[in-house]
Amino acid sequence: MNRYFPVLISLVMLSFSCKNQETVLDAKSVVNKAIEVAGGDKFKVSTISFDFRDKHYVGVRNNGIFQYERHFKDSLTLIKDVLSNDGFQRYKDEIAFAVADSMAPRYSRSVNSVHYFSVLPFGLNDVAVNKTYLNEVMIKGKDYYKIKVDFNQEGGGDDFEDVFVYWISKSDFKVEYIAYSYMDNEVDLGLRFREAFNERYINGIRFVDYNNYMPEKGVKDLLGLDLLFEANKLKLLSKIENENVKVN
Numbered sequence: 001m002n003r004y005f006p007v008l009i010s011l012v013m014l015s016f017s018c019k020n021q022e023t024v025l026d027a028k029s030v031v032n033k034a035i036e037v038a039g040g041d042k043f044k045v046s047t048i049s050f051d052f053r054d055k056h057y058v059g060v061r062n063n064g065i066f067q068y069e070r071h072f073k074d075s076l077t078l079i080k081d082v083l084s085n086d087g088f089q090r091y092k093d094e095i096a097f098a099v100a101d102s103m104a105p106r107y108s109r110s111v112n113s114v115h116y117f118s119v120l121p122f123g124l125n126d127v128a129v130n131k132t133y134l135n136e137v138m139i140k141g142k143d144y145y146k147i148k149v150d151f152n153q154e155g156g157g158d159d160f161e162d163v164f165v166y167w168i169s170k171s172d173f174k175v176e177y178i179a180y181s182y183m184d185n186e187v188d189l190g191l192r193f194r195e196a197f198n199e200r201y202i203n204g205i206r207f208v209d210y211n212n213y214m215p216e217k218g219v220k221d222l223l224g225l226d227l228l229f230e231a232n233k234l235k236l237l238s239k240i241e242n243e244n245v246k247v248n
Contacts, residue, residue, distance in 0.1 A: 037174055037206070038120075050242040068111050069083075129152075139176075144176070167226065191219060216233070
């Protein structure tokens with residue numbers, strides 16, 4: 001019997017190796033499928049415009065080259081913020097305007113955040129993104145893959161410390177819930193949980209709006225926000241609604 005023992009050990013180790021590999025591949029394959037269902041390659045070469053609250057947004061993407069714009073009126077002045085591969089620039093009445101060094105990162109994050117959420121899950125295969133399969137869960141009687149996403153510091157942007165969780169439907173691979181943590185200031189951790197609604201496809205690209213929830217003060221467990229949502233223990237903070245969406 002002893003001569004079979006090394007073979008048995010090898011088979012057990014191979015089994016664990018396969019399981020670990022399947023877990024890594026599963027997170028990637030689930031996200032890939034979710035991106036495909038949401039529009040896939042159509043995102044890569046597109047111009048998407050929409051209105052969010054009192055501002056107009058335009059996102060131009062061309063295989064990694066991007067320009068994200070935000071247009072609004074400040075008193076009598078037309079403001080255009082532009083975030084691109086070259087950095088951030090603000091224009092006032094189409095004239096380039098120098099922004100204080102302390103404010104440029106803030107404006108950049110604000111512009112990027114709105115465009116980022118508008119096309120999710122596109123972007124989750126960027127080089128700086130790390131995806132981890134957590135488990136399968138049920139929310140409101142429906143089964144979901146639960147995927148954690150975090151970012152490398154290099155290439156992860158100013159908010160690389162943010163952590164996201166995606167609940168992707170097992171039946172159709174659509175992202176229906178998102179949660180994320182962020183630094184509200186230098187010491188306080190903020191948490192949000194979003195519930196998708198108003199799904200529509202425009203020129204082959206999926207768009208949704210969100211009910212935006214927050215937990216009670218003191219809650220720090222990002223991964224447990226789905227349980228609080230099921231228990232009706234999250235407060236509806238706002239609605240994230242993009243209007244007049246157009247895709248070219």
